[in-house]
Amino acid sequence: MSAMIKALTKQLDVRLPFSRTTLLVAALWACTFAAFVILGLRT
């Protein structure tokens, strides 16, 4: 799994100007947003 993530981020580094830190922030952002949406739209 770790090797796969490394390979993927390495590939992304080549194709896009994103570092692993940026991807980590993006993942953190997606998780917090999802939690916020779920909590906010509870009826």
Place this chain on the structure above:
Amino acid sequence: MLSFLSAYDHVIGPLRLLHYITVRSVGAAITALLIGFVIGPVMIRRFRELKFGHGYIDERTGELGATYFDKKHTPTMGGLIIFLSVFFSVVLWAEPNVWTVVALFVYTALTVPGWRDDYLKVVHKNKDGIKSWEKIAWQTGATVIALAILLWHPQSATKIRELWVPFLKTAIIPHMHWSLLFVLIYLWIVGFSNAINLTDGLDGLAVGCTITVALVFGIMAYTAGNSIMAQYLLISFVPGTGELTVVCAALIGACMAFLWYNSHPAEVFMGDTGSLALGGLIGVMAFMIHQPLTLVIVGGVFVMEALSVILQVGWFKFTRRRSGTGRRLFLMAPIHHHFQKKGWPETKVVLRFWVLSLGCALAGLATLKLR
């Protein structure tokens, strides 16, 4: 989400403070400001390393750019600094409800096309950016999803259908048809996105005017979400919209941090990443707090900038059809370039437009009491 901690005030007394919107708003503003100050220099340095400057001569301002300041190497995409500051601050301090979720959703959904536009311009040197149909598709998609959530959720389903105008004590349309509501919200989102985009032509201009709009909307959201104040001021009471005060406060903090780096001579521009999304956020919030027409007053500078372009283009086409030669109303549009062409220094134009924006903000606030 820190507001959930107020349930444990019997364990730690001061946690009860997190129940108050005012306290959380101050917290949100300070948090966004600090995030902006921390990530601002890092992101600007990174943008510079990646050569995220326009790198091409902007045809609209070419001559002015050369006269006043060489801006072609100043990095753009600074809207990401505002976005990240607002986003994390709001998620931390606001209570999640349908209003805050929709506000954040629209802000995020419009940051993406803005970012793509900037990315294509600065990385691929494609001066047209994203295709206009793609931009329209993002704006339409964001409006449709936002409206669907607002019409579906019980907290907002009936309230969002009311149409209020300034100076009247009751809603002029108590139950709007969803299609009319869609058209209006869409016009506001697209209109203010483009208006802020047009205003973003001088250092600090768009972001400074956004701060005054966010300040007024923060006050209006607080009054709209408070039954006693709403009853006293004879405005619409919309339960839950008080949380939008936290969003506005975060926006103020983030814009202040961004302005620190965007002040003349700018170290970074917000780009379409910032302008499109900020316009969308302000546009959708205007409907949620039942102040859509007040936004036209409060955001008077944005309206003036957009109108100057519409009038310039319209007058040019009209005179060309009538006399064969197109004539211009202004020396250049948007109107801030007209004053630059007249010889005003950039900082003078910006400061005078800020003064105008403050005047518009005060006029907008006055509508709260004049009913």
